[in-house]
Amino acid sequence: MEKNTEAERRSWRQNPEAVQRDILSVALTEFAAKGLSGARIETIASRTRTSKRMIYYYFGDKLGLYTKALETAYMTVREGEAALDLADLPPDEALARLVAFTFDHHRKSADFIRMVMIENIHNAENLAASQIIRDMNVTAIEKLEDICRRGQDAGLFRSDLDAVALHWQISAASFFNLSNRPTFSAIFGPDLFEEKAQARLRAQIVESILATALKPSALHGIRSRGAIPDSDTPTE
């Protein structure tokens, strides 16, 4: 009865994919929480069903693990974005939807946001080195470019509109809302980050970005457009 204890302890079943997924999931959380140099490989290993040995076996070194975790974060978030279909909406409404969706989606992607923050601290060196991520983002802006083109063709949007500049503005609000929440609420209090205030902020930036995109002549009564129903993506 006591004999097989030792044998059991030293026996295992192989399951490479599951092991790698397990490691990556833990690593992502840990890197997102502590940063590249702040995260501890041993801590990651301990939160895993396997050992530190496996991390080095599958990912080589700390940077290799970090890079894969970064790619995982990007992939997850891009998958979420792909679910959004705006092709059959009029351009102004499509843009409003896109902004509201981006705002909501960022709020649900805390780990991704934090990984991007960390990458920026490191001057995006690892991101720039990852061909996978660069490829993924080539298509990330296509949706917005399509909306811009349709809006201009319809005479609704300004003719000098730049999709990348617009994306910059949408990202800025949606990203900052999460990335700077700690300092912002430490200084100005947590009110702005409660549900009701967040809904108001969302309406505010939807409006504000429509004002950027629309021709002055089309700029009447955009107020109502802020009241967009909550994004239909389930929060699981």
Add this chain to the structure above:
Amino acid sequence: MEKNTEAERRSWRQNPEAVQRDILSVALTEFAAKGLSGARIETIASRTRTSKRMIYYYFGDKLGLYTKALETAYMTVREGEAALDLADLPPDEALARLVAFTFDHHRKSADFIRMVMIENIHNAENLAASQIIRDMNVTAIEKLEDICRRGQDAGLFRSDLDAVALHWQISAASFFNLSNRPTFSAIFGPDLFEEKAQARLRAQIVESILATALKPSALHGIRSRGAIPDSDTPTE
């Protein structure tokens, strides 16, 4: 002739304030560049005119040094902001100026931005613990609140305008513009961060934020307001 070499090596003049300033200046750069855990005390010491010993003598430990560096960053940036006087401008123009100034001022405060990024990675724990910083920021938003009140009294601004929410939006664009430059330009190219494009972005957010603040009835011809002369603060 060779005798005093050893004596010289072991002799020095005291200058506590200069030593502390020297250390803080180097530490700020180093922490801003590498993060709290990424920065090396020994590296900081080596870039200093003094030794590692002095860092521990004056600042106790790594976190003490980091906290002081953070406070220094805040103080420097707030001093820069204090130079701006908008009291005798009409509220809409004052707001436009404030936005443009904030955008420009952030661009010149790279170290400050990076320190705030790092604080956010650490959930603002050190910032929240610093009474000095909390006090400094109580007055940081007063300028904007004054503009809002004047704008509402004049019937120009929306009556439900929230100064903190407006500040959030201004900060988001100005902050993101620096904080996420590495990842953004790694993905979409560096064009958006060259002088001409930056001037356009600045005009874009000035407009966009005026659209948030102004009553719809006052929302005509704000286009021109984007063209604000470069901030008069010398870049030294």
Add this chain to the structure above:
DNA sequence: GACGAATTGTACCGTGCGGAACAATTTGAG
């Protein structure tokens, strides 16, 4: 010029942590 407090120099310690060595077990192919 002597004495104590404030500064600074030098040398060192403890250990946390990234990583490697080496051996054992499992699995699939033939």
Add this chain to the structure above:
DNA sequence: CTCAAATTGTTCCGCACGGTACAATTCGTC
């Protein structure tokens, strides 16, 4: 069954790096 390749367990190393001990020098003050 055999054997090599893939996967995992165990154990330890090297050293970078935060922090300290102890001594020396400087400086104000009386």
